[in-house]
Amino acid sequence: MAFFSRPPSTNAAVRIVAPPTADDVPKTASAPPARKDTTKRECRNIHIYGSCKYQDKGCIYYHPSRPTTPPPAPAAQPETPSRLTQAAANAPVFVPKNLPAGPTSPTPSRAQAQTPVTATTLSDSPPLTEYNDPYDPNYYYYHGSGSEGGYGHDSIEGQFQAMEVGAYDDYDVMQPVDYYPPQPTFIRQPLNYHLYTLPPTAPPPSHFISPTLHTDLQVRSETLHTGPASSLGLPEDINGYHTLVPLENTTGERRKFGNWISTVYRATGKDGRGYVLRRIENYRLMHEHAFKAVEQWSQLRQPNIIALHEAFTTKAFGDNSVVFVYTYHPNSQTLQEAHMKNKAIFSGRGQSGSSPAGLVPERTIWSYIIQIAEAIKSAHDAGLAVRMIDISKVLLTGQNRVRVSACGIAEVLTYSPALAGVSTIITTLQQEDITMFGKLVFELCCGHAGAVGASFPKSLEFVQKHYSPDLKTVALFMLSSPQPHQQKHIGVVFDMLGSRLLTEIDDLQNGMDHLEGELMSELENARLVRLLCKFGFINERPEFARDARWSETGDRYIIKLFRDYVFHQVDERGNPVVNMSHVLSCLNKLDAGTDERILLVSRDEQSVLVVSYKEVKACIEAAFADLSRR
Ligand SMILES: Nc1ncnc2c1ncn2[C@@H]1O[C@H](COP(=O)(O)OP(=O)(O)OP(=O)(O)O)[C@@H](O)[C@H]1O
Secondary structure (H helix, E strand, O other), rough: OOOOOOOOOOOOOOOOOOOOOOOHHHOOOOOOOOOOOOOEEHHHHHHHHOOOOOOOOOOOOOOOOOOOOOOOOOOOOOOOOOOOOOHHHHHHOOOOOOOOOOOOOOOOOHHHHHHHOOOOHHHHOHHHHHHOOOOOOOHHHHHHHOOOOOOOOHHHHHHHHHHHOOOOOOHHHOOOOOOOOOOOOOOOOOOOOOOOOOOOOOOOOOOOOOOOHHHHHHHHHHHHHOOOHHOOOOOOOOOOEEEEEEEEOOOOOOOOOOOEEEEEEEEEOOOOOOOEEEEEOOOOOHHHHHHHHHHHHHHHOOEEEEEEEEEEOOOOOOOEEEEEEEEOOOOOHHHHHOOOOOOHHOOOOOOOOOOOOOOOOOOOOHHHHHHHHHHHHHHHHHHOOOOOOOOOEEEEOOOOOOEEEOHHHHHOOOOOOOOOOOHHHHHHHHHHHHHHHHHHHHHHHHHHOOOOOHHHHHHHHHHHHHHHHHHHHHHHHHHHEEEOOOOOHHHHHHHOOOOOOHHHHHHHHHHHHHHHHHHHHHHHHHHHHHHHHHHHHHHHOOOOOOOOOHHOOHHHHHHEEEEEEEHEEEEOOOOOOOHHHHHHHHHHHHHHHHOEEEEOOOOOOOOOEEHHHHHHHHHHHHHHHHHHHH
């Protein structure tokens, strides 16, 4: 019989010992103490291992006599026996020769067919589809939040199929378009970030916080892991950038970037981060000095400008190309892609009321104006001109967050040594920036890329009808031609914004508060992962098998028992208790080292220890420190 003696360490673990009674007094010095009913209780080793190796060596429990001949197989019931037989317990582990290529979890029907021994039938188990522990990692995934509706599959098999086929249905709207033939890809299970905290409630209304923030972030992360487009014959490596994936259609009719054709690729850099490579095809760089603008832009960091990192020439694509490298913002859309979908708005078709569906809200347009004006101002202050204020070059990278992309390219492509350093040129280009900005505002309001041009009077009327006079005034100021002695200045736009700037600041602060709250709820994740890693390092190390400190009388035995207490609990029918909230609450208390005491029971139920989390924590820290020192 295993027993526990107080470990030599200073922890205050208390062994619970039943008070001696007359019945408990051993008859002889050598006889083991017997509890009242022990001879009637069936030995648990029989249950667990099919036999008890101490049966003839003094085990005090009842051992039912084994049948001398194997019982005849029941003819009418080919189902699995309900109890582990000795032969089954000693049988070698079954290792399938051909592992299935897809997801490995068997469906219940397959599992039943393959598993020779089951302790209980499925009908004995609690119905799996009705298991609604909010901490269950699969619950949120399969059932969705109440408002979104679940997948509605009644069986596990149905759920599994739904996961393979339609697991990403919710994300369809966010999925970037694939511009290359589908690759055989491994279906990743989306991560569930709500294990430790309840799924977030609907966020407070915030201009900059998406109501589906968690999902959006997951989808971005998925996008970052998309495989390379191998069938397109793209170079494997260009200047350290690899895993190229085109972000736009590379076949069919191509739009020109000025006079050149450009292609945008996502790539992974040497540092493992995502980058965007904008390649200008068939362009031979004539002047090294043209890259001076790249140097200037790469020093400019502003939250509304997509950072330019470097530019280089390459022949890796089979031609002379210039490649500009920018920060990658997964799943972003150009303003054109996001807002210019409904041409009927401007034409007046389909309008029923004063505010046609699909109209960009005025609050959003003011927010875009503020953000783009900030980008322009920082570029102008740095002595640069943006030259890319266009609906196809301003990206929507998050909830109402816009950033100007493709900065620095125009300078390189239109570089002329004769004009380099001429200060009047830059002033003119800066004036043009503001005019382009005004055009962009009109296009956004009208939802139409050609709003400024032949149809300008109609556009003005449309803006007058659907937006405030202030918005029209700002847009007209931007579009106006500069006076001979009075240049337009982006600062004037800020003067015209007035209290709208305060609204923007409020919204930003609300957004920050919300994100801080979200971060707060995720803080514990790292702590728990660290703890689980320590457990992994410590438990079941073969080199400790013979170490006295890990034996049943050693101080480290507590760690083993605690592991059983956290992970290996069984219910009254012997079924594993898979309760995430129990695990998480134990680990949290362990990490905090609380004084709360728990009862640890040895596997043979012969030793019972009362220890506090604080003591278990001390044991784990000592064991881990011991390991790290070796
Ligand atoms: N830095 C970036 N991060 C993430 N996606 C980007 C980035 N830059 C561009 N993209 C994406 O690449 C795609 C193509 O961009 P591009 O600027 O070529 O737009 P376009 O509308 O095709 O314009 P063009 O007329 O120049 O071809 C767009 O969907 C855009 O969202």
